[in-house]
Amino acid sequence: MKQLRMPSFLHDVFGEKQSMGAIAAILLFGGMLTAALYGAFPEMTNDLPVWRSALAFVLIFDIGSGCIANFTASTSNFYAARKTNRLVFIAIHVHVVLVALLLHADIWYSLGVWAYTTIAALTVNALIGKQSQLVVAGFLLSVGLGGIPMLPGITPYMLIVCELFMLKVLFGFAVDHYGRAIRNFR
Structure with a gap:
């Protein structure tokens, strides 16, 4: 499938080149996940201001989309060649905590999941x-x-x-799925 050159501001999401099929899969999964969660659990936004619900949905979309994007060769290889970017990405990923805060749900559990995921991702990244x-x-x-x-x-x-x-973070992102980092170390 033909690879599209991504604008530099999208490199952190899609890498440098990405196929239309992969872009469609990434966006489709993120959108379907967000819609399915709201469809199945509309009570998760009860009594919340629209801005909080919207921001929570954007973050859920990002988590879902990232699950797919981080397994593509382009995204995996982009970060494999940029060790500092990978560490920054792991460090700033607090999405699960923000979603819990925005939805007033399972805040302590989300903090535990975030801490475990971050420590595990840093461990995997070190390998x-x-x-x-x-x-x-x-x-x-x-x-x-x-x-x-x-x-x-x-x-x-x-x-x-x-x-x-x-x-997304521990397995999709922290793992060098295509061996690019190994080639860069040699």
Whole structure:
């Protein structure tokens, strides 16, 4: 499929080149996830100002879209070649906490998920160039995905947001899926 050159302000999202199919999949999943969550759980925005609901939905869209974008060769390779950008990206990703604050839901759980995800992602990131990276990432992701549903009383929509956030940052983003960073170290 033909690769489109991305404008520089979109490199952090799509990398330098991205196919139309990948862009469509990224945007479609983010949009469908956001709409499906609202359709299934309209009560999550009860009694909230429109601006809070809208901002929460933008962040949920970003989490969902990032789950797909971070697995594309273009995005993965863009960050594999830029170690500092990857660390900054991991550090600034507090989306799950912001969603919880905006929706007044599971704030303490989201802080725990964010802390675990950040520490695990930094651990996985430190293993770039090592064969163990993928196994460690898979292990840490499995622990997290297995543990989140056991949190007593977690709301279903925050369960989904927390798990996708973890997938996005810990496994989708922190892993060098295409070996680009290994080639850059040599």
